[in-house]
Amino acid sequence: MDRRPTIVDVARQAGVSKSTVSLVLQNSALVKEETRQQVRQAMADIGYVYNRAAATLRSANAGLIGLVINDLRNPFFTEFATSLQMALSAAGYATVLANTDEDPDLQGQVVSAMLEHGVSALIIAPTYGQEDATFGAISRAGIPALQVLRKVVPEVDRFPFAAPDYLAGGRLAARHLLDLGARRIAFLGGLEGREVTYQRMSGYLAVLAAAGLPPLVLPGRPGRAFGREAARLLARSHPDVDAVICFNDLVALGLLSGCAEIGRRVGPDLKIVGFDDIEDCAQVFPGLTSVRCDIACFGQRMAETMLRWLRDGCAPPPETLTPVELIARGSTLSR
Structure with missing residues (x-):
């Protein structure tokens, strides 16, 4: 040399x-x-x-791990970040946390700043757009980096990806509704063209195809406002829809509110399934049926994965999918 x-x-x-x-x-x-x-x-x-x-x-930066989240306003991501940070803290690592608010420019800035301050590793729930700017900088820095919950770059050998098994969750939700007698099931929310939208929708599409039923996909921003507006859209333009699988719980909770506003009974008239099973699902009325991703345990698992990578040089497999389950509540189990 x-x-x-x-x-x-x-x-x-x-x-x-x-x-x-x-x-x-x-x-x-x-x-x-x-x-x-x-x-x-x-x-x-x-x-x-x-x-x-x-x-x-x-030395002041030893044991520092960067955590970059696309949307901390969403309780799903907040619970993940909290669980992961606590697990890393228990192992003696400090966490630098940044919210990118779905802004690729901001993501590039915070990742660059974290690298300049000498983080030992990065865990990123990434936003879409300008991926090369963010992941190119990480690659040049040569530190371990995980993509979690969303896969935005395909180089999973360099940037391993981990998420709940969204496809299996969509299958569980669709089969649950079919078993309850639903015959016109819509998929509501999620932005078109995004891999995470397709993953959450793909199980639903597969189950409906096997049952010989046509799908109905109504994309939109994955938040409460869209879900609430969708209640009127369904009643006006798709009155035959008797069940809905939502991209996430925020859309589903908004749909619950919208149905209450227009006087449509959730459960008997329209069955609703959310995705993620955030804490609010068990607290609203009627309780929201949801695909449980156990995001707190997922956060702990990602902390352990990163610690093994740092301590032992044991890189995770290119892709990891964690189990999901359906938690049935009043929004589908009408009295």
Whole structure:
């Protein structure tokens, strides 16, 4: 090697992440002894010399993980972020949290700032658009990075992806409604052209196709306002619809309000299924049937996944799908 070896060279030689090498250099107890020896042997093999004076300047940022969320106003993402942050904190890591509000420019800015401040890793629930700006910068930094809940770049070998099994959730919801006698089932909400919309809709489409029933897809912004407006749209333009699967619980909760406003009975007249099973689903009346993603446990699992990657150099598989289940409540189980 014609130049002085760097920490990146050590990581490559040892087959671990750059962050794992940093932890070994800090004599962190978070690294297994076997991994520690592997890294130190790689240092010796390539002639790496640790510059402790320079490292002291960076020490304040050791054990810092960046968490970037596309929409913290949505309780689904808030619960995920809270659960993940608490799990990382319990393991001795600090979390830097940023909300991008579905703005790709802002996402690029906060990721760049986190990299400049020396985060050890990034966990991103990404927004859509300008993906190269964000993920190109991460790739150049050479730190571990997870895509969670949404997959916006296909390079899952470099940026592993994890999410609840949305396709299975759509199947559960559609079969539940068919078993209850529904015959005209609509899928409501979600923006067209987005992979996450297709994933949440694909199970519904498959089940209806198998049953020989035509789908009805009504896209829209995935929030309460759209759901509330959709109550009138369904009554006016699609009076034959007797059941709805919503892109998320916010759309479903808005639809509940809209039905109350126009005097349509939820359950007997229109069965509604949400997606995510946020806390509000069990508190509204009638209770909202929803696909439970167990987002708190998902957050804990992602923390554990990242810790294994950092401590042991054990990268996660390219794609991970976690189980979902249907929680039936009054919005489909009419009295």
